[in-house]
Amino acid sequence: MRVSRNIIITGIVLIALLLLWGAWSLLPHRTIETAPPPAVTHDGDLLRIRPGGPLDGQLTIEPVQETLSPHQVELPAQIITPPGQSVDIHSPVVGRLANLYVQTGQHVQKGDILAILYSGDLAQAWSDDHKAQATLTLTRQAYRRAVGVLNAGGNAVKDMQSAKNDLEQAQAEATRARLRLQALGTDGNAGYQPLFAPVSGIVTSVSTGVGQNVTDMTAVLMNVSNVDTVWVQASLPDTLLPMLGTTMTLDAPFPGQTCHGPVTSLDGTVHTDTRRLNLYLRCNNTQGVLRPGQFTTATLNITQQAQPILPKTALLMDNDQISVFVETSPNTYRRRFITISYEEGETVRILSGLKAGERIITHGAILLNDY
Known part of the structure; x- marks a missing residue:
């Protein structure tokens, strides 16, 4: 009787334990998750990337190249x-335009006549030349007579000297009048002033016309350019x-x-x-x-000396400072500030802070910028 009671009690306890275990297994259980290690850790001024982390494989590491190409x-x-080779044409005298032989865009050769003016100033210059030549002829004859008379003993030395003075003045006046005509560039027609092309080229502008009175010798009448x-x-x-x-x-x-x-x-x-x-x-x-x-x-x-060169994608801008991340060992990087010179399309030249051959992050550096 006692044994049967013990067996019943043991069975009841086992059934109770089974019921408790079944109820506990049906209850929701809370899983305690452990935080993964950080993707980036600091070691002084070094940044270490965790192998297999989210940044692993996102960074492109390349050595700094050097270029000898000229700066453009x-x-x-x-x-x-x-x-x-561009000459403005002015009139050397005042007058009225008689003929115009060119137009804008026309090709001319050096010495071609561009226009002709009627000019009282030119007529006066020719008149001065004729009078100077006549006076020179007369004074030359007078001087020869004075020398002949002096040699014959029928004249004083002062008369010969006076004739010589008149001859020298007449020669000076004749030379002046002739040089005046040469400066005007006249072709021998009294009163007709030609305008010649000083160079071969194209008539780029014409600002005058037939019948116009030219009263200002500083005014540009046309332009010829080679x-x-x-x-x-x-x-x-x-x-x-x-x-x-x-x-x-x-x-x-x-x-x-x-x-x-x-x-x-x-x-x-x-x-x-x-x-x-x-x-x-x-x-x-x-x-x-x-x-x-x-x-x-x-x-x-x-032309430039050899200089390090970087792609723009490697640069990080922080106000007025420019930096890059330099690889010190696998998965370990240090920020370094650099000075650039100017842009070369998609690249920049390095003035200071980097040397050719150093390995830097060329793509993905922005992912480390906030660490």
């Missing part, structure tokens, strides 16, 4: 007429003056022709109105494709 600067440029050779004028900002070197070339593309070559000349001073220095390139234009006034964007190539 894009500058506004235009075609201009070479110095001394454009067989033209100059490309490129304007360099004064902020870039320190980079100018002794070896520079210019590339200036135009429709139908590209001008290329060493810089021919440059201004001695900076233009105060634009704060720019003009550089010049001589360009052959025998085909007449280029016209003064055409604009383009020229490329100035400045």
Whole structure:
């Protein structure tokens, strides 16, 4: 009887335990999660990337390259007429325009007659020349007579000296009158003043017409320009003056022709109105494709010594400071501040802070910027 009671009690306890275990297994259990290690840890000024972490494989590491290519600067440029090859035509005398033989755009040769003026001043110059020549002839004859009479003993020395003085004055006046005609460029027709082309080229402007009275000898009547050779004028900002070197070339593309070559000349001073220095390139234009006034964007190539060069994607900007992340060992990086010179398309040149061969983060550095 006692054994049966013990067996019943034991069975009840086992059943109770089974029921408690079943109830406990049906209850929701809370899993305690442990935090993963950080993706980036600090070790002084070093940043360590956890292998297998979220940043592992997101960074591109490349060595710093070095370049010998020239620095290229894009500058506004235009075609201009070479110095001394664009000549304004003025009238050397006042008068009235009788004939005009050219029009804008016409090609002329040196010495061609451009126009003719009726001029009272020219008639006066011819009259002065004729009178001076007549006076010279008369005084020369008088001097010869005075010398002959003196040699025959029938005249005083002072008479011969007076005749000689008159001859020298007449010679001076004749020379002046003839040089005046030569300066006017006359062709021998009294009263008709021709205007000659001083250079071969194109008539770029005409600001007069037949019948116009020319009363101002400083007024420009027309312009003739020789454009067989033209100059490309490129304007360099004064902020870039320190980079100018002794070896520079210019590339200036135009429709139908590209001008290329060493810089021919440059201004001695900076233009105060634009704060720019003009550089010049001589360009052959025998085909007449280029016209003064055409604009383009020229490329100035400045020879440089070997310099480290970086892609822009490696740079981190923090106000006025520029930095990169340099690899010190696998998965370990240090921020380093650098100085850049100027942009080369998608790259920049390094003035200080990096050397060729050092390994840096070229893509993905922004992911470490906030650590």
